[in-house]
Structure formats: structure tokens, C-alpha cells
Amino acid sequence: VGLTSSLFSHKSSKREWKPLEDHSCTDVPWLLLFILFCIGMGFICGFSIATGAAARLLSGYDSYGNICGQKNIKVEGIVNSGLDLTHKKYVFFLDPCNIDLVHQRIKSLALCVSACPRKELKTLADIQKFAETNGSTLCSYELAPSEYTTDPRAAKLCPKYPVPESAPIPFFHRCAPVNISCYAKFAEALITFVSDSSVLHRLISGVMTSKEIIMGLCLLSLVLSMILMVIIRYISRVLVWILTILVILGSLGGTGVLWWLYAKQRVSVDVVETQIAKDNLQALLVYAISATVFMVILFLIMLIMRKRVALTIALFHVAGKVFIHLPLLVFQPFWTFFVLVLFWTYWITVLLFLGTTGSPVPNEEGFVEFRMVGPLKYMWWYHVVGLIWISEFILACQQMTVAGAVVTYYFTREKKNLPFTPILASVNRLVCYHLGTVAKGSFIITLVKIPRMILMYIHTQLKGKENACARCMLKACICCLWCLEKCLTYLNQNAYTATAINSTNFCTSAKDAFVILVENALRVAAINTVGDFMLFLGKVLIVCSTGLAGIMLLNYQRDYTIWVLPLIIVCLFAFLVAHCFLSIYEMVVDVLFLCFAIDTKYNDGSPGREFYMDKVLMEFVENSRKSMKEAGRGGGAEGRELKPMVGADEE
Numbered sequence: 079v080g081l082t083s084s085l086f087s088h089k090s091s092k093r094e095w096k097p098l099e100d101h102s103c104t105d106v107p108w109l110l111l112f113i114l115f116c117i118g119m120g121f122i123c124g125f126s127i128a129t130g131a132a133a134r135l136l137s138g139y140d141s142y143g144n145i146c147g148q149k150n151i152k153v154e155g156i157v158n159s160g161l162d163l164t165h166k167k168y169v170f171f172l173d174p175c176n177i178d179l180v181h182q183r184i185k186s187l188a189l190c191v192s193a194c195p196r197k198e199l200k201t202l203a204d205i206q207k208f209a210e211t212n213g214s215t216l217c218s219y220e221l222a223p224s225e226y227t228t229d230p231r232a233a234k235l236c237p238k239y240p241v242p243e244s245a246p247i248p249f250f251h252r253c254a255p256v257n258i259s260c261y262a263k264f265a266e267a268l269i270t271f272v273s274d275s276s277v278l279h280r281l282i283s284g285v286m287t288s289k290e291i292i293m294g295l296c297l298l299s300l301v302l303s304m305i306l307m308v309i310i311r312y313i314s315r316v317l318v319w320i321l322t323i324l325v326i327l328g329s330l331g332g333t334g335v336l337w338w339l340y341a342k343q344r345v346s347v348d349v350v351e352t353q354i355a356k357d358n359l360q361a362l363l364v365y366a367i368s369a370t371v372f373m374v375i376l377f378l379i380m381l382i383m384r385k386r387v388a389l390t391i392a393l394f395h396v397a398g399k400v401f402i403h404l405p406l407l408v409f410q411p412f413w414t415f416f417v418l419v420l421f422w423t424y425w426i427t428v429l430l431f432l433g434t435t436g437s438p439v440p441n442e443e444g445f446v447e448f449r450m451v452g453p454l455k456y457m458w459w460y461h462v463v464g465l466i467w468i469s470e471f472i473l474a475c476q477q478m479t480v481a482g483a484v485v486t487y488y489f490t491r492e493k494k495n496l497p498f499t500p501i502l503a504s505v506n507r508l509v510c511y512h513l514g515t516v517a518k519g520s521f522i523i524t525l526v527k528i529p530r531m532i533l534m535y536i537h538t539q540l541k542g543k544e545n546a547c548a549r550c551m552l553k554a555c556i557c558c559l560w561c562l563e564k565c566l567t568y569l570n571q572n573a574y575t576a577t578a579i580n581s582t583n584f585c586t587s588a589k590d591a592f593v594i595l596v597e598n599a600l601r602v603a604a605i606n607t608v609g610d611f612m613l614f615l616g617k618v619l620i621v622c623s624t625g626l627a628g629i630m631l632l633n634y635q636r637d638y639t640i641w642v643l644p645l646i647i648v649c650l651f652a653f654l655v656a657h658c659f660l661s662i663y664e665m666v667v668d669v670l671f672l673c674f675a676i677d678t679k680y681n682d683g684s685p686g687r688e689f690y691m692d693k694v695l696m697e698f699v700e701n702s703r704k705s706m707k708e709a710g711r712g713g714g715a716e717g718r719e720l721k722p723m724v725g726a727d728e729e
Contacts, residue, residue, distance in 0.1 A: 105514030112517035126431035138169035143446035146190035194253035299652035470520035624652035
């Protein structure tokens with residue numbers, strides 16, 4: 079085994095790691111492919127605008143295919159099409175509350191009008207008076223205002239009354255009811271746990287009344303997350319001890335309770351012998367034995383991992399120092415979120431354009447719908463792939479930026495020689511050299527995510543229709559793809575770190591990072607279990623603190639009925655903020671670990687091969703060396719202050 083390990087180590091050491099010594103462009107073909115893909119996304123946007131989709135979306139159109147506020151071209155076979163509606167700039171629905179819950183759209187005749195009714199109109203006479211006074215005809219085009227009260231077709235061609243008070247939606251020229259109560263049925267369909275519209279109204283009123291408190295509590299969660307990132311390095315050891323004590327007490331307590339219940343049940347069986355009591359006794363025995371075996375295995379794992387926990391604590395301590403030297407890291411989630419919001423806004427806008435793109439086609443009711451025909455109708459698939467790939471590309475850029483900044487910090491011996499802004503220097507290296515690597519890594523995640531989303535969609539559509547075997551297979555496939563996606567995401571992140579260190583392409587970096595991770599498998603397990611649990615405790619702390627503050631503040635409000643929804647909103651936002659910030663912390667710890675593993679593998683502290691690591695990590699190496707020496711495994715190292723540590727085998 080030792081010979082095999084030595085050969086494997088020698089094979090993986092053929093190419094020396096040279097941190098920050100060389101920069102070269104990586105994965106250029108993938109960058110060109112990504113640029114071509116983005117050009118395709120731009121073509122979809124340009125095509126939808128050129129075919130009039132933007133005008134139809136912003137200005138609105140009626141049920142006959144006329145765009146409001148302009149002259150129109152006649153649609154063959156459609157009456158009332160091709161009208162001059164220059165002075166009628168708003169879309170008005172005759173029955174705005176008639177909502178199709180299946181297709182999630184308003185199922186009503188739409189007309190272009192010159193003004194929205196600013197007050198409720200209760201009768202046809204009121205509608206006629208509104209048309210004569212304001213010049214805005216709310217009935218179909220073939221009816222003159224003078225015929226509203228006399229023509230029998232008015233019952234079908236005029237709006238359903240009472241006509242609610244409405245106002246135009248800014249920028250979109252649609253008349254929407256001021257009182258949104260008629261949309262309660264639609265909202266209830268989306269919020270399935272609300273069965274009574276009065277409950278929905280009280281929940282919404284609670285949110286609107288306490289909006290200032292909600293904003294304040296959201297800001298509080300933001301501040302708490304930033305504070306926790308600074309102080310977590312000082313409390314990391316305490317958190318580890320808390321975790322250890324909770325695990326020990328929980329496993330001992332659970333096992334003890336099961337054996338106590340078994341003993342108590344056994345006494346009862348001796349008194350009253352029934353088949354049910356015997357079955358319960360046997361079940362308790364199985365549970366107690368299983369819990370005991372689990373407890374023993376857990377204790378053995380903790381015994382094996384106990385030394386590696388010290389490395390996790392040291393890495394968290396150094397990560398805190400990284401944030402002190404690189405304060406702009408704290409704001410990294412803001413920039414990423416801002417860019418994602420901009421892209422998602424663009425994507426949704428183009429998606430809405432696609433919804434109104436195409437040729438006018440009469441539907442079964444004799445009205446006009448715009449549909450794409452031929453290969454163009456599949457453009458939205460391309461658009462969906464673009465959503466996933468470009469979103470993953472933006473997130474990967476964040477990972478590469480953080481990795482580049484942390485690598486610069488770690489492999490700079492004199493911290494006073496750090497660049498003025500390592501984050502901006504990392505962004506510059508990313509843009510100049512490594513966008514192709516990021517594009518390739520994000521594409522791999524996209525290839526896994528798309529099949530998983532398709533399977534999830536199929537599972538949702540077949541819910542209640544498929545048999546148990548098919549349901550189980552679908553869930554198993556979804557779970558496997560999810561696990562594969564998480565593993566690839568973790569490997570990608572380490573590949574970006576390797577690229578930031580050595581400026582190698584994605585495949586080479588992924589292979590080098592994988593070799594390092596395999597050699598340090600136990601350390602990786604310790605960091606990903608203990609470290610993740612510590613960060614989870616931090617998230618729980620922020621959510622609980624924000625929730626407690628919310629309860630205390632909302633409890634003094636008396637002008638609304640229910641404040642459960644505001645509290646849920648605040649807690650969800652607090653968890654989201656804590657997750658965004660602490661995920662950056664987790665990213666920094668993972669990058670530091672890979673740098674540390676490379677440092678200990680290729681350096682040993684001797685002249686010419688000095689360590690790059692921080693003093694805290696050096697103390698950890700020194701303590702590990704002393705422990706090995708005391709165990710009789712450190713012979714021949716007396717002449718050196720520090721000994722190289724290759725992988726996890728030497729701890």
C-alpha cells in the first residue's frame with residue numbers, strides 16, 4: 079500500500095505547482111462558443127422586437143390584433159382589425175376578473191380605449207355617460223355610444239357591470255382594477271393553503287401595514303450576517319465544542335432512552351402477554367441495537383476525525399483574517415446578486431416578448447392570438463438553456479473571483495505587498511485570461527441541471543397518474559442528478575482555484591484539484607461536515623435573532639389582524655441573506671484548504687521551500703509533526719523545524 083501511495087504521489091507530482099508565476103489564456107474555444115451562444119440570445123431579442131413583440135407588450139393589443147396607440151394593418155379574416163387607434167392608448171378588459179387559472183391569463187374581450195374608468199360604473203347608462211363625457215368607449219367597436227342602452231347586443235359587447243374603478247399600469251398601458259379583490263381567486267390558486275379569501279386579505283393587510291418593520295428587520299439580518307463573518311473566527315472553536323457535545327449527548331441520550339423503553343416494555347410483556355406487545359418489544363430491541371451500532375460507529379468516526387477538526391478551526395481562523403485583509407469580499411454577494419437581477423430582468427422581458435411574437439392567428443373564439451410557426455417556435459427552448467447557462471456563468475465568475483483573490487492572499491508571503499485591491503486584480507485576471515474556463519465549467523453544470531429540471535417537470539405533470547414504480551424511478555433519477563450536480567459544483571470550484579494558482583485549462587485544473595482532494599479525503603470530510611455544520615449554526619443564529627426581534631416589534635402592532643406572514647417573510651429573507659454571506663465564507667475556507675494542501679505537499683519549510691501558510695496553520699503543522707514524532711512516526715525529521723505533510727496519511 080505504501081509503495082502504491084508513493085508511486086501515485088510521484089506520478090501526481092510530475093508537474094510542479096507555480097502559484098501566480100505565470101498567466102495565460104485558458105479554454106479559448108469555450109469562450110468563443112459562449113460568445114456565439116450569447117449572440118444567439120441577442121438574436122432572439124432582436125427578432126422579437128423586429129416582429130413587433132415589444133410594441134405589443136408595452137403598448138398592448140386588443141382581441142382583434144390591433145396595437146393600441148397606433149395605426150394597424152388589416153388581418154385577413156378578422157373583423158375589427160386594421161383600425162386606426164392612435165388616440166386609444168390603453169387596453170381595457172370587459173371582464174377583468176374572469177381569470178383562466180389553467181393558462182394564467184385574463185379570459186375576456188380586450189379593447190383599446192382612450193381612458194380608463196376612474197370611478198365605478200354600475201349600469202349601462204353610466205357606461206354611456208362615461209363614453210360621451212370622456213370620449214372613451216368601453217363597449218366593442220361596432221357599437222356606438224348612443225346604442226349602449228338600446229341595442230340588445232350590448233349585454234355581450236359591453237363590459238360586465240358594475241365596472242370596477244381602474245387605473246393604467248405604468249409603462250404597460252393596461253387598465254387594472256384599483257381594488258385587486260377580484261384576483262383573490264387567482265392568488266388562492268397559487269397559495270394553496272389559503273382557502274378563505276378573508277384570510278388572504280388579512281395576511282396581505284398585515285404585510286402592507288408592517289412594511290417599515292419588515293424592511294428594518296431585513297436590514298438587521300444583513301448587519302448581523304456581516305458581523306458574524308467577522309467574529310466567526312473567534313468563536314469557531316466554541317462552535318466545534320458545541321457540535322461535539324450535542325452529538326455525544328444526542329446519541330447517548332437517544333440510545334439510552336431506547337434501551338430504557340425496551341426494559342420497561344419487557345416488564346409489561348411479562349405481565350400481559352399479547353401479540354402486539356411482543357411485536358413492539360421486538361421492534362424496540364431492533365431500534366435499540368441499531369442505535370447502539372450507530373453510536374459506536376459515530377464515536378469511532380469522531381475519534382478518527384478529532385485531529386482534523388483542528389485543521390477546520392485553523393482554516394476558519396485564517397478565513398477571518400482574509401476578510402480583514404480583503405474587505406471587498408463581504409460585498410461580493412451584492413455584485414453577483416445585482417448582475418443576476420439585471421440578467422433575469424432582461425431574460426423575463428425577452429420571454430414576455432416571445433409570448434407576443436409571431437403571426438396573427440384566429441382562435442376558436444374568433445379572436446386573434448400571436449403564434450410562432452415552424453422552427454422559430456422552439457426559440458424559447460434556446461432561451462431557457464440561456465437562462466441556466468448564463469446564470470451558472472455569473473455564479474462561476476464569482477467563484478473564480480473569490481478564488482483568485484484568496485489565492486493571491488495565501489501565496490503572497492509579505493501581506494504588505496498585496497495588491498491595493500486584490501478583488502479587482504482577480505476580476506482583471508478573470509476577464510483577461512479565464513473566461514473560457516468559467517464558460518466550460520458552467521456549461522458542465524448546465525448539462526446536468528437541464529435533464530434534472532425536465533424530469534422534475536415530468537414528475538409534476540404526472541403527479542397522481544403514474545404508478546408507484548415509475549414514481550420511485552423518477553425520484554431516484556432526480557436525486558442522482560442532484561447529487562451529481564452538487565459533486566460537480568464542488569469539483570468546479572476547486573478547479574477554478576487550481577486555474578487561479580497555475581493558470582491551467584479547466585480539465586487539467588480539475589484533474590489536479592481532484593488528485594489533491596483524494597489525497598486529503600479525510601480532511602475534506604472533516605471540513606465539509608464540521609465546517610458546514612458550523613456555518614449552518616450561524617445561519618440558524620441569524621434567523622433566530624431576526625425572528626425574535628420581529629416577534630418583539632410586531633407584537634406591539636395593533637392595526638392589523640395577522641402578522642404571521644410578515645414574520646415568515648423576514649425569516650426567509652434573513653436565511654437567504656445569511657446563506658449568501660456564509661456561502662462566501664465557505665468558499666474562502668475551501669480555497670484556503672486547497673492552497674494549504676498544495677503548500678504542505680510541495681514545501682517542507684526548508685530553505686528554498688518555505689511554507690506560504692499563515693502562522694495559525696503553521697502552528698497546526700508543527701503540532702501535527704510533534705504528534706507524529708511522539709507516536710514514533712517522525713524519525714529522521716529532527717533536523718528540520720517543519721516536515722512536509724503529503725495528504726491525510728501523515729496526520
